[in-house]
Amino acid sequence: MRHIHFILNPKAGRGNNTIDLALLNKHFDKKDFTIVIKPTSYKKHAIKLAQDSITENADIIVACGGDGTINEVASCLINSNIALGIIPIGSGNGLASNLNIPKNINNALALIKKQSTKKIDVGQLNNHYFFSNTGIGFDAQVIKNYEASNERTLSSYIKATLKSLKKVNKLVEVETSINGKTIQHKPFLIFISNSNQMGYNVSLTPKASLEDGKLDILIVKKIGAFKIFLFSILMFLKLHHILKEVDCYQTKQLKIAQKDKPLFQTQIDGEFIMVKNPVINISILEKALKVIA
């Protein structure tokens, strides 16, 4: 008998998500599986629900939502033998796209029933985990504006990006240590990715792999409005790396320190997080998450 717990974010994507027992019973025979469905009621509730599911001896915990919900559930499963399942009903669904998990719910459930697992790398930023990506600078500002819009659609993401352009001159000076090199700079963006998908089929790090034991880093130097526009167009063509202001790295760890401010504005798996520390240390935990894919 296998115990599967579904943690459902009803607000992910366009909202009003329902996954009910009638649907799950069509896929999971009562002789072989017990099913529990736990809807979330507030932000970060999935963490508490996943922790409860661990003490209730779940064999598989399924995050039903987007990258934010996956982050909350998967952060409880690092180095655990419990497998993470994913039903991608979020907006961007970056990690699920990288894992080729079907967007069709019935197909995603059929995949979970097969229980074929693999181990993937996990990123760590101070005491936070990330599975897709994290970043400071422009993308953190975009996510901050995106969350303030209270809508999780591609058009509100584009509006948040345009709004963030107004703040591009307020760059923070940082010291970045990567692969034995230390850089003093005011970057437009430092993007750190485990996955080759950001969501909406867009990628800043198309060569990243969830299983290579490395993080793919993109550092974009201070750029003006025209170059930002060019960068966006090239990003959709996956050619942004050709700009001279863009540096790409692969690494197992990096450190970013601020001199003048005690806080870091970051985005972690598409959620805005204020890190209360002037230094962030980022590293990779190799093959630390068991996922059904």
Ligand SMILES: Nc1ncnc2c1ncn2[C@@H]1O[C@H](COP(=O)(O)OP(=O)(O)OP(=O)(O)O)[C@@H](O)[C@H]1O
């Ligand atoms: N009941 C709830 N009410 C409000 N917010 C919730 C609720 N349950 C979860 N959340 C929050 O919703 C946010 C968005 O979730 P999630 O990232 O899964 O969806 P998404 O943003 O639509 O997808 P993606 O990240 O793939 O673009 C998360 O911060 C999560 O904590």
